Amino acid sequence: MHKPRMHLVASFDIAHLQYLDEQGRASQELPDFATPDTLQALYRQMALARLVDDRAVKLQRTGRLGTYPSTLGQEAIGVGTGSAMDSADIYCPYYRETGALLERGVDIEEILAIWGGDERGQCFQHAPEDLPLCVPIATQLLHAAGVGVALKYKNEHFDEPQRVAVASAGDGATSRGDFYEALNLAGVWQLPAVFVINNNQWAISVARSDQTASQTIAQKAVAAGIPGLQVDGNDVIAVRAAVADAVERARRGEGPTLIEALSYRLCDHTTADDAGRYRPAGELERAQKREPLARLAHYLESAGHWNEDAETELQRELAEILEREVKAYSSRSKDRPAAMFEHLYAELPEALYEQHDELAERGGDR
Amino acid sequence: MAEITLVEAVTQALAHELDADERVLVLGQDVGANGGVFRATDGLQERFGADRVRDTPLAETMIAGIAVGMAAQGLKPVAEFQFMGFIYPGLDQILSHAARLRNRSRGRLCCPIVYRAPYGGGIRAPEHHSESTEALFAHIPGLRVVVPSSPARAYGLLLAAIRDPDPVVFLEPKRIYRAARQEVPDDGEALPLDRCFRLREGGDITLISWGASLKETLAAAEQLAEDGVGSEVIDPATLKPLDIHSIIDSVEKTGRCLVVHEAARTGGLGAEIVAQINDYAFDLLRAPVQRVTGYDTVMPYYQLENYYLPDVERIVAGARAVLDYSHGGGR
Incomplete structure (x- = not known):
């Protein structure tokens, strides 16, 4: 058979960024x-x-x-991402987000309230423009693209300083159309948007290898014509550096970036899940050796900037904060039942008065 | 003043709001140089620029989803879907996010979005181009669903929809896009959302319909009038939230009511209207409220679509059944 002659029209490379190796040694200049x-x-x-x-x-x-x-085991991704943003930038979170929300100034009490079934937790008093936690998979990536459209438009038309939209999602989310559609638009319209993927290897019980045949998730950026890179998601320095660089490029008008942060879910998907049903033996133990906190602590210790006393003092201080917040959460008054009507529309339509009043009376609101 | 069609009234309203408010952006497939597949955005990109009137990549989920993010940051996107049958990829974004963001954020963010789509059958279009599934949206808390039925109402209601601080699904009956002309002053006067319009007064029966079906409903009323039957024709226009009290006021007068819509019967808006009339006006009824609707079938290809769509004959027959009903008479 004659083999037709072809020529290369496109090629790509995917880079991986790491500063601290698994033992907490600097693998390059920080x-x-x-x-x-x-x-x-x-x-x-x-x-x-x-x-x-x-x-x-x-x-x-x-x-x-x-x-x-x-977010056990994935703390470096949220904290690294959140710390790379300006407070005026807009975060569009998914649901596995403790570290990033803390960085954005969301109260622990608010985080607990959300998962304690109290919608007031989504008020984000200290991050009022950030989008609420988003439960449907990957949908928030399109919101981030839309926020990016608005931020770019307001910069160009209303002379607002350029702000950046940052969104997060899990590895499973990259199988969804919303993910591709967001990247595609961000590329075409050169939006100030950064998409951070927490590749924790598991989408509930479906392993990364069963999610996509793509060698990396970062390379999914290639089809959208935008930069994509992979970082060691257990290395908070690498996450922060990659996100900060992407955010600054976006701020300068140089368009969007996809960042795949490699990590591991050292916990069940949620408290309703039991990873013991599907996680291969030994995988968790191996992953634990790569976790982000010990890695950074080792580095700081070896550089003489951390020790047992500092750790003890930190744990004492954090425990105090936590107790205070848990107490605030536990002593919250219950939301008023009629509140479910109050934020449906800017003004309650007449058609809903009767239902509202019925509930208000049942809830003792009147 | 020149008389304009319904689709031209849509263009006029879009232009008015683009001119009045720099936060208003129009987006969708082919809305730019092409002016939209039905020319609803004709000339707008030329006049307001490609930044205000944006052609998007071909992805309905994306169109629905970015509108949420744009709105959360204070813009007022007016997003066009080319046909109602192609909205469905965007349902997740409209139902799970646009309709809920205000509530989810406890009012700190909101979605002043208009999702526009040409809807309904009767234009000999290919499959999926003739859907009328307004009830899907009317079921969803947090949304408004609006269907204009004349050039003037298209103009006034679209202005109101764009100015509304919450998401509106604005369904344009494409069969009557160019069916009639009317003088529509470009005065920026919005019509009220959440209010019915009484299109004809009469004392014997209330006929309720919206969108393109009103054309046949009004013709049926005319035919009934020839036999001395006075029909009151009500156009709810805003299907959600529904102004049931204006309907009840009419039923109070007539004691008889027929609902006409081209959407499939089961779970259609007619069912909701009948249920609410029963809630509020059962004792006033002199006959059960009846429906003339599309069938519970897939919307047929266009050779059969006129069998599917309610026509004057079916509406008159439906009205007759309501008028001839007598208690205890059985069927």
């Missing part, structure tokens, strides 16, 4: 932001996220919280 103070602050936020997750699971197990999705 970026400028990686001062001892900054690294300690990142460590603190990851430690706080871990404590919040741990307590949230315990609250659920004792009937004081609804279903909760822990």
